[in-house]
Amino acid sequence: MPETRHTSPSSAASGGGWLDHGFHIDAHSHLDGQLVYAASGALATSTERGTWVAPANRATWTPPGFEHSHRFYGRTDVRLVVVPAALCGALVPHPSVVAVSPLLREVVLALTDRPESRPGAHARLREVLIDELVETPELSLHLPEPRDPRLRAVTDLLQADPGRTSTLTELGRMAGASERTLSRLFDSELGMSFHRWRTVLRVHHAVIHLTRGVSVTDTAIACGWSNPSSFIDAFSSVTGQTPGRYQAGLHRGEP
Numbered sequence: 001m002p003e004t005r006h007t008s009p010s011s012a013a014s015g016g017g018w019l020d021h022g023f024h025i026d027a028h029s030h031l032d033g034q035l036v037y038a039a040s041g042a043l044a045t046s047t048e049r050g051t052w053v054a055p056a057n058r059a060t061w062t063p064p065g066f067e068h069s070h071r072f073y074g075r076t077d078v079r080l081v082v083v084p085a086a087l088c089g090a091l092v093p094h095p096s097v098v099a100v101s102p103l104l105r106e107v108v109l110a111l112t113d114r115p116e117s118r119p120g121a122h123a124r125l126r127e128v129l130i131d132e133l134v135e136t137p138e139l140s141l142h143l144p145e146p147r148d149p150r151l152r153a154v155t156d157l158l159q160a161d162p163g164r165t166s167t168l169t170e171l172g173r174m175a176g177a178s179e180r181t182l183s184r185l186f187d188s189e190l191g192m193s194f195h196r197w198r199t200v201l202r203v204h205h206a207v208i209h210l211t212r213g214v215s216v217t218d219t220a221i222a223c224g225w226s227n228p229s230s231f232i233d234a235f236s237s238v239t240g241q242t243p244g245r246y247q248a249g250l251h252r253g254e255p
Helices: 102-113 121-135 149-160 168-175 179-190 194-211 216-222 228-239 243-252
Strands: 015-019 024-028 033-047 050-054 058-062 068-083 096-099 142-144
Touching: 015 102, 033 102, 033 194, 050 058, 050 096, 050 194, 068 102, 068 121, 068 194, 102 121, 142 194, 149 168, 149 179, 149 194, 168 179, 179 194, 194 216, 194 228, 194 243, 216 228, 216 243, 228 243
Parallel strands: none
Antiparallel strands: 015 068, 024 068, 033 050, 033 058, 033 068, 050 142, 058 096
């Protein structure tokens, strides 16, 4: 399917709609905060700080002023809620991924599904949304972006082929850096080990495969795991649920 592109204006209203697989919103920024939730499907939000992937039980939060882009995977029921800048003080000041609780899901759906029934109803619902976001911990679905050219050469190789099984030493030979140097750069620049970064990258791609209906076993193989069991363990540690449960929830429309 050819990629669909859309350039977003500098501000947006709350709302929802269906987007096709591969739909891409180019880099832009907003004066207000923005919560984007895929009620079905999945989305990735990218900034200069890296990429955040949100499957159907997660949402991405982008504070005011951050330039960002979105890409959607699978046929996506996307919901967008704008939080006025004056109300963002209690929320995290950087892009993040948050879990969508049953209450938060219903609030987002109410804000994007139906017109305001009484004056002030949406404002009151938005206050509940903010309370839920304040209480919701950030999740480890962030893939930070490197600055060092040697480290970027390594991450580019892995981005191009997440299933690549090369060791850090082997990747270092291609990037012109030692394993020790690269290991230090992963820790200092990205705040995680090489193994952890590659695991999160693979989980990002696994979410996309599962959203498109690929089986758990085929997803494990495509994304570089030696067997489905190790894939299930890694996916669960990053997303908080098994890949089978995630995929089944997509078909039922559950968070």
